[in-house]
Amino acid sequence: MQNKTLVPSTIRNTVVGALSVLFISTGCINTDDVDPFVDGSTQKGLNVTVTEPIDRDYSDIKQDGTIKMITRYSSNTYFLHQGIEWGFEYELVRKFAQEHDLALEVVVVGPNENPYDLLNSGMGDLIAANYTATPERKKYIKFTRPYNLVDQVLVFSDGVEDPPETIEKVAERDIPITVRRNSSYYYRLQSLRDQGINLVTRQVPNTKDTESLLFEISNNTHSATVADDNIFNASNRYMQGLVKGPTIAKNDTIAWAIRKNANDLETELNRFLYKHFRFGNEGEDPKRSTFLNILRKRYFESGQQIAEYYNPEMSSRGSGVISPYDDLIKEVADSAGVDWLLVSSIAAQETKFNPKSKSWAGAVGLMQVMPRFSEVSNEEDLYDVETNIREGVRIIKEHLNHYSYMDSTNKWSFALATYNAGPGHVADARRLAIDQNKNPNEWENVEAALLKLMQRKYYKDARYGFTRGIETVRYVKEIKNRYNTYESILTMSESDEEGTVPGVMGLFN
Missing domain, CATH: 3.40.190.10 (Periplasmic binding protein-like II)
Incomplete structure (x- = not known):
């Protein structure tokens, strides 16, 4: 299972936080009994508006195939370095998702958003943000067993x-x-x-x-x-x-926060956390798994590497906001009429922006171009970053043109699926959708069909046979949601240059 970082397709351009340390607000409020907000109003307590949690438990999460993590953008929770996801909380929740064969959505709390409301309304399934279990918070949510002291x-x-x-x-x-x-x-x-x-x-x-x-x-x-x-x-x-x-x-005690009625999810999370963190006998340090100790060392105890990736005092503009290849990707994508952030999302998914990458199937370079589908005759030339980007953009543009009669959301979903699985398997899935009286031009129908093509009773009659449909389905979801993350960070960066960026909703420690 590949590493997964998703952001809901309905994300609201809210990725802010770690970089918000660049955006210093002025003034302090000298009052002990009120809860000040940006607009100057005051409200008591945690300002929770959604007090009744929706009915969504582990079985619903398994059915969706995705668990949604609410967090903030910081050096120890979740952040991007050259387009790649990092963070203690992110890696720990991702480990749970991998072990339960789930994709992971990352929902970053934005200005004037409340994590408790996001949780109880179903926008997320757990809050993972170095969260201390306090009586005030327990009025609205419950906590898992701890994973840190x-x-x-x-x-x-x-x-x-x-x-x-x-x-x-x-x-x-x-x-x-x-x-x-x-x-x-x-x-x-x-x-x-x-x-x-x-x-x-x-x-x-x-x-x-x-x-x-x-x-x-x-x-x-x-x-x-x-x-x-x-x-x-x-x-x-x-x-x-x-x-x-x-x-x-x-x-x-530091723990994850979940909805009060998510009992089965609590059980699964507690089982996972018990493997990684246990209290010792009286007077003894807690017992931590090797994996948890690695994360602690990486983010809290070791040298400068992770901190330097995140350091808000270091300008990323010299190498691009998203990756070192922002300017080049923009130039090539714009000339082809393709959204450069989606191209960046593909490159992150394919190779984590590694221009020297080569897959087991022979795909090479930043965009993982298959030489047999390339117009570049010399495979070695595909390791050149600009050449590889141009070929990758040309191929994704061809797929977009093929599905040009669809609306933009479906068009991009089908184009990404074709880029990943090839046109044959996507065509098989569309035919299967038709056989089941479903619209083959709607991605959700073809998405379901791709999953069925992992079962013999369906793929035995398919023209191109078996396909790992779950990988293609996740590939599409991850890229689309990574795009939303990138778009939010880009918006934040542009606003920073104008001096207009607000900070993150400060409900976390």
Whole structure:
């Protein structure tokens, strides 16, 4: 099963977050009882509007063949590097999806969207975002068994002289601690105040996430904030000017959030997590699987590689927003009248932008062009990036022309399926759809037929025989949804240049 990252085809151009640390909002809100939003209004609590979860459990997810992960865009949850998906949460959920033969949709929370509402309305199936299990959150969702334990630590700007070593001394010096009203940090600070520690707290709009606040701390915009120790460790690898302060909470449990009525999904997720994280005996560290330890080392403990991929201080424009080949792909695709982001999505799916790639079937180069279908006579020439892109675009353009009588959604679905499986297998699936009195010009009917062509009773009469239809179906879905992710990131990047990008909905730690 291939690696899978999908974004719903109805995504709303909402991929923001990690890069939002570039978009520093101004000002703090000095109130302890309200929940400020970008528009200046105030609401109490988590601002949940969908309180009754839809009826969607594991059996429905299996039937769809897709599990939907709600997350935020950050260096430890989910992010893109040269068009390829990374992130601790992403890789962990993807592992579950692979073991259960499911595709993975990534739903990134956008401005003025609420992850609880997305979850309970069915836009996603689990929230995976370094989520702390808090009583406030449990009013609307439930949590799986944990997969991590973290400590909450104060983080000071290096502009704070002689940083206090205890929370009591922080209170004595009236050092303001900037957090979001919806965060678990806010509730911990409130608990400390209830214990008589007179802390000064400041709240920022919910367009902030922890990484954004840490970035502002590093620039001396604020004096102090709170972060989970793993997020601090990851951020400290590429941000300058952060000073770790005292621990204010130990062993918070990090878990995935799911709908309260998703009992079977909870069972499956808990079985999976039990294999990777178990509590040890009293006084012992938790027991983690090799896979989980690899992820922890990659994203929270090791060298600079992942942090540098994500680093918001590093401009990606020199090599392109999506990949190092943005300008070239734009030029070739535009000249052919083909959407360049879809071409980029194909290249990411085929080779992860590796121009030297060669498949077991003999497809070569960035776009995995089959030499026997190419107009380029010398196979070695297909390893040239520009030549390969031109050939790939020419081939996908031919497929688009073949289905030009269809609406745009169906046309692209059929063209992508043909690029992946070849025209023969797609034609077989369309004939099978006709045999079953279905419209062969509707992708959902042909999609179902492709899956049937994996069964002998159907493929034995097909002109081109057996095909791994599930791979083609997922190929189409992944590329279309990756396109939506790329489109959102491109929109965000263009807005950044204009200085108009809002931050991410700050409901995560």
